[in-house]
Amino acid sequence: MLGRKELELKEKAELISDTLEGLLGVPSRDGGGDVLECLILTILSQNTTDVNRDKGYAELKDRLPTWEDVLHADVKTIEAAIRLAGLGNQKSHTIKKFLSWLKTEHSELSLEFMHDMETEAALELLCQHKGIGIKTACVTLSFACGREVFPVDTHILRISKRLGLIPSNCSAEKAHQELLPIVPVGKAYPFHMNLIYFGRQICNARKPLCERCPLTQHCLYYRDNLQT
Numbered sequence: 605m606l607g608r609k610e611l612e613l614k615e616k617a618e619l620i621s622d623t624l625e626g627l628l629g630v631p632s633r634d635g636g637g638d639v640l641e642c643l644i645l646t647i648l649s650q651n652t653t654d655v656n657r658d659k660g661y662a663e664l665k666d667r668l669p670t671w672e673d674v675l676h677a678d679v680k681t682i683e684a685a686i687r688l689a690g691l692g693n694q695k696s697h698t699i700k701k702f703l704s705w706l707k708t709e710h711s712e713l714s715l716e717f718m719h720d721m722e723t724e725a726a727l728e729l730l731c732q733h734k735g736i737g738i739k740t741a742c743v744t745l746s747f748a749c750g751r752e753v754f755p756v757d758t759h760i761l762r763i764s765k766r767l768g769l770i771p772s773n774c775s776a777e778k779a780h781q782e783l784l785p786i787v788p789v790g791k792a793y794p795f796h797m798n799l800i801y802f803g804r805q806i807c808n809a810r811k812p813l814c815e816r817c818p819l820t821q822h823c824l825y826y827r828d829n830l831q832t
């Protein structure tokens with residue numbers, strides 16, 4: 605059961621979510637797609653842009669068209685293929701080790717069985733692998749399996765702190781635990797997407813466009829830095 609503070613935060617998160625939907629609309633999830641493909645794309649997206657992630661993925665598929673090809677390639681070949689996505693050394697090891705584990709444990713290079721798993725168990729299964737953190741696991745389960753999980757990227761972490769939804773010293777990992785209970789029911793995906801868009805367009809890191817923001821009345825950053 606939520607305490608009084610959490611209930612207040614939940615109410616605040618709901619107002620923010622509603623306001624962002626009024627401003628930006630209600631993003632809907634695509635069809636889901638292949639779970640393993642989504643995981644690999646999400647690994648490639650770590651610390652880079654969507655454009656470079658997609659370039660790295662396209663090159664990987666070009667050089668090593670099937671997951672079996674990737675599994676049997678040496679890490680240097682994988683690293684060269686995904687070079688454009690950055691951190692090639694780290695990501696190639698993560699991908700190769702994960703595919704080896706998947707083949708050994710589940711006999712085939714597919715994660716479709718995750719559709720039948722409980723969300724907590726699926727998160728745990730993914731997070732036990734080096735290079736796959738809670739954000740990567742949540743993105744995979746949200747985007748490919750339609751689960752009510754709430755991935756926290758750099759935009760969401762920053763905005764949640766500014767708005768006072770989480771403490772200013774909260775780590776990204778802890779933010780996953782703190783935010784999910786206060787995200788409005790059924791809104792994890794649209795709230796996630798809208799916060800990212802809002803972070804890119806309005807509440808950006810260096811110079812937030814507070815004069816264009818409909819959330820000033822909820823914002824601690826605004827109250828402490830800009831309110832006259």
Ligand code: SF4
Pocket residue numbers: 763766767806807808812813814817818819820823824825826
């Ligand atoms: S008031 Fe400024 S800092 Fe606060 S959420 Fe809006 S844009 Fe971000």
